[in-house]
Amino acid sequence: MSANVRARRPPSPIPSQPPRSQRFPTLTHSRSDADERRTLASKGYIPGRKPHPSGGVYVTSAEWKLLILITLIAVGIRLFRLSQPNSVVFDEVHFGKFASKYIKSQYFVDVHPPLAKLLITLAGFVFGYDGNFDFKDIGKVYERVPYIAMRLVPAILGVATVPLSYLTLRALDCRATTSVLAALFITFENGLITQSRHILLDSPLIFFTALTVFFWVGFCNEDKQQPFSDHWWLWLTLTGLSLGAVVSCKWVGLFTIATVGFSTVYQLWLLLGDMRVSARLFFRHFMARALCLILVPALFYMFMFWIHFAILSGSGDGDGFMSSEFQHTLRGRGMADTYADVAIGSVVTIRHVNTQGGYLHSHPHNYPTGSQQQQVTLYPHRDSNNDWRILNATTDGSEPQDWATLPLTYVAPGMRIKLRHAATDKALHSHDFRPPVSDVDFQNEVSAYGVPGYSGDMNDDWIFEIYEGSKKDPQSKRRLRTLRTHFRLRHALTGCYLFSHKVKLPDWAYEQQEVTCNKNAVLANSLWYVETADNVLLPPDAAKVNYRRPGFLSKFLELQQVMWTTNAGLTDRHTFDSRPDAWPRLRRGINFWVKDHKQIYLLGNPMVWWLSTAAVFSYIVVRGLLILRAKRGCKDFENTKVVKYDTLCGFLFLGWSLHYFPFFLMSRQLFLHHYFPALYFAILLSCGVFDLVTSTLRPRIRLQIAAVLVIIAIWNFIYLSPLAYGLPWTKAKCQNARWLKTWDFSCNDFYDSYDQYKGIDYTPQPSQIVPTPHGRGAVVVEGPVPIVSVDPNTLGKAEPGHDVFAENPHPDVKSDPAV
């Protein structure tokens, strides 16, 4: 990078070779017949070259057969006993549940974009799933769920990744042997196998990442040949579409976008330095890429959400995360039109603007602290206890006025009002007591106080202040209008503002949100609006209003924001989570499922895994050396071989690092499977290194080396396969397979021999430590007591990843730490 800081050399050497032009459209063979070509040649144009295959993928027919064979092997490996286990595994808990909700059209919120979930749902839907299974716990046996069909989606995409890796390496100009090696490495990678056999999102993610890489490599090859040809546009568009697909599976896809983005910027930078490319042509190059690599993915991504919203039209347990306007669009959450005007005597429900805490609420229970008067809280659901009647506080006289006979008076700024709780006939009240939770000087308790017939005291009086109205309703700035006016309520005597924040009251208030009167109120948390208003004085044909229906864009943006804040908030620990530094070493896996003395444990193929990591590090070392050598005047980069492999490995390394290093910045819960996209690049890179190392050898020897590597990989795979498939195993074999102490699959769950697995079809209790028969007295004894040796790693059961949206129906979505 330091080269940028001190550019002393001219930016790029102006090529001295005769222009073998590639960058701008020339008259080539494809557009002219033989005669024309001859004429052109006589004029000095380049004679027609051999037509190149689309995307630079040179695949002979024998290779196609080979590819089909490898794919068949992959099918065998990936789909083997896909129906086992017939119970819920790991995060199927979440993704299965989401499929149910799609089918039942119940709105939910998840941190991942919808594409992969939609694909899984589609499979379930086609095979007749009715959405009635609850996917409650890991190990729950499936009943009337076409789970094999649902698992087939990730499995098939996992299979498809194998030929893609072959084609990608071929397009990167590697030898067929190398490409076969890569395809087989990926086929026999235990982690990828395990991940693709269950209803999880990572397999689609990896597939689309691989697809993007393939299309992008193809596009780069086209770009070298002839820009702006039909094929060029095709590959570019396909890249854009698959970029959209990656990022629609999981946000990790943004790293793939970054990879392609960096690559594009580099391409454009080279193009900029090419003085034969006119500014206009450069602009065309730029615009074409911007169109296909920014606009197309963005539209694709938004389209996925459009489908998402279209399917999830009904109310569900995700409602509470969304704004009131959003909720109004959901079936079952819609609200009837309500009077637009609010007058003295209106019965209103009042909502808090900034939090999703809900309605100003009171119920016949008292505070156990402070004044011990009736509680006032925020309550998220509609309820008759949310109804308050607005009364005029300025009219003196102790008996309650008969508001129904008075003339209609609209509520205007500066008016002094009382709010009377309709159900209990008590007034909204504040006084110099500290609130139960926010026990600080500048906060006052808010309670409901009074007895029927008693008009209350001065502490019931609130000054109504308008903060803002709606632009479309000019009236709303001058007087209180339902839904349109955001207002504050100032306590007449103490000057504090009615306030609420993300603080839950204890059990005695049913964990509803605290309402206080705050002297230093944060503006956003002291704003309220009226959601419904009713008044007998208003004629039935008076103006009515309702929530504005948000358009697709505002719904889309709101959901993105909710997903983002929640994703960042996923910070609590999981038993099997891990930090990024542990991934390349394969220090630890994830316990997916334990049942019936069998176990599924996500663990990679150690040989493939460590080989890929070694390749990455050797690339770093060699590249570092090359840079140093170049600085000391060695002319390595004039060697075409160095340039070729540097470009190839550099691209793959870029992909690896962009899919790996950003995780270090994330403080959220991370798992081994987050490394898989990076692993894909690392495996390709290791094969690229293989291609380089064996480039001087004879093909036969190269083939032999590859065969040995593949055999070791297969042996590794077989050795650990019971963990990948959840097959019967023995304790002894399991102990042998624990190559690293940190691999914490629990060997004690397996039987001692295979015979015991026969005919067993029940769920035994978890293993217990058997009390030992030979106890001794707690007195002075001779010699150390023999201690029963027990395996130290009888670790607990599998548990699914955390799903905040499921456990916490009203979380701090728009978190605003209020004072």
Add this chain to the structure above:
Amino acid sequence: MSGVQDVRQRNKGKGINRDASGPSSAVDYDDHNVAYLPSRSYIESFLNTEEASAAVVAILTIIAFFTRFYKINHPDQVVFDEVHFGKFASYYIRREYYFDVHPPLAKLLFGLAGWFVGYDGHFDFENIGDSYTENHVPYVGLRALPAILGSLTVPIVYAIMKECGYSTIIAAFSAIIILFDNAHVAQSRLILLDATLIFFLSLTMYSYVRFKKLRYQEFSPQWWGWLLATGTFMACTWASKVNGILTVVAVGVAVLIDLWDILDYKKGHSMQYFWKHFIARAAGLIALPLVIYLSVFWVHLAILSNTGPGDAFMSPSFQETLRGNELLMKSHEIRYYDTVTIKHKDTQVYLHSHPERYPLKYDDGRISSQGQQVTGYGHEDSNNQWQIIPTKALPETGRGRIVRHEDVIQLLHVNTGTVLMTHDVASPLMATNEEFTTWPKDDHSRYNDTLFHLRLSDAAPGEAWKSKSGHFRLIHVPTKVAMWSHPTQLPDWAFKQQEINGNKNANEKGAVWYVNEIVDSQDPDLKAKLEEVEMKEPKRLNFFKKFGELQLLMLQHNAGLTASHPYASGPINWPFLLSGISFWTQNEGQKQIYLIGNIIGWWASVGGICIYIGILGADLLARRRGLEPIPDDVRNRLWNSTGFFIIVWAVHYFPFYLMSRQLFIHHYLPSHVASALVAGSVLSFVLSETINTPVSAWGPSVKPRPTTYADHGVKAPVMVAVFAIAMFSLYLFISPLTYGTPGYVHSFQSSLRTMLTHLLTVSCRLTGEQVNARRLLSSWTLHFAAKESGNI
């Protein structure tokens, strides 16, 4: 810093001159380019004489001292973090051990200043607003130290710009940005560390610039001198405040770029030459700073030799080196059959048991063993007593009865006659952890489950277990779980006491316990010892061990400062000055000190950085297309000299994005100094087509190049003067918030009143509306602002 050797002169503009004094022959520049000979404006040449420069810097320094010392005795109350740093000065004077996340140099200086003005360290600086005068604290002496250093920063900034080859007027411009900056002023007038940090930072930059300028006279005495000075000041920055480490990184980056340049084959240097440079820098910029940093800590630890509030943070062996420490006084070896009380290190609850049993079924439907409850209890109680039962043969008397590291023991609950055990049953609150309960001591059927390994923290094999100092983990022998607790209460059936359970991860933080007290012993010697309390001599511990422990703790605690603070702000807000910090308020007279910068200066600085990035970006793109809009030497100045400032700015700014700790706007002040330098050089670039060259001293091996002069003409002094007046006006306008003296400020301003009447306060205090007027950005949260009135 400019690579001069192979740079060709491409100046098309005016202002190139052959320096009469400098040797000017044999230089490869094109003669026809020097068509326009000196046309340096009169004012420019006048200002750049040494006398004029000295006068300018003298004026700036005097104003700086005036602004920093004005009303330094006000308020006579504890302000903001004086709560901490004043307290630390007291501790130095009382020689009591304290713990803080920041390295000690700046605080040591405060201690020194306090000692110098005769402060005896009696005051505790408990709360913001505590009165100094009532407590007779010579606080002006303490505040004078940062005020002096803060004032001296201004001439140093000027000198950096001068040394980098900028004209007097440009250097003054950069200095003025710092001079009239309310944030720098407010920060330097109080007992805070930032003024020291910034002072040493600017000295580091100055020395590094001087060092770089001598690059053609490598290994000369001056060269070595400035190299070592850079290292020294860098170490001082680092030792002043924890974010001083960024200065080390910034210099490191600059040095690496420099070395990378030397390595370049085209420069024609040998590898031997390169290694010579490498080793010199390693010595001056790694070894020397390390030694200085360590010696600061050595002084720190040497001074703080008595026990104090920081003891509890440290390990037992560290605590025993402090005179009068409780561990030192009350720590005894524990023997078998001793009755002890055991406390949880993190939450300070006792290991407790009582005859009540776990309910058979919990609310969530899980089943318990219905064994006797084992809980954590916060108060002294006879149910906290446990007797240590051996599992091996013991001699009748003597040292063989001492409990040692890695022994297997049983713990007998004295009141109920049951022994502690755990087993593979889920604990009441956490399904993943094991339940702790007890078992009758005479029932041997669960003997194995009652065995625990005693694992002392950082102990050698066979080390004796001591009360107070012997932190230990209790590892269950059969299932390997560790006795662990967390601050979650059990439900009513356990009287809301704290849960204790077995954690599978024995290295978890909450698994550390210690013996609080030996209640009863069968050993007569020990019994006697428990009675008497004698004064023990502190033990000694290797300095490096102490240093290592302290350093580690500082890092951990620094990362742990994540609690929210009402005035904390994110890094993105800082360059734009979106929010400040309320340091101090007083209702009487409605006074407030609010840390906020001078918007004009800050926005000029951030604007300078944007323009700089824009210029270089455009230049890179243009060069890619074969155009060269900026002459080479000007471009080199931008890349190398301004580039250094940019590195300092970026290194002191961007790492904050990665920190999840509490962040405040004053963390940006070091970067703000660097950005002021960038703003100056960008102004120079905008105003003049040429630059002052050469700035580096010629060496024997280098061919001299012609001298050129920058010419800013008359417009530069005019612009800078207007800028200075604007800065000054805004500074005055905000100054009531900076000095916290609205009532008195008008006398200071009276000379300017005619000019600024409509802006300034004339009344005795700021009215709400006047406070509102000073709220230049809506994001500033000032107290005593007028409420937007709603008519009542």
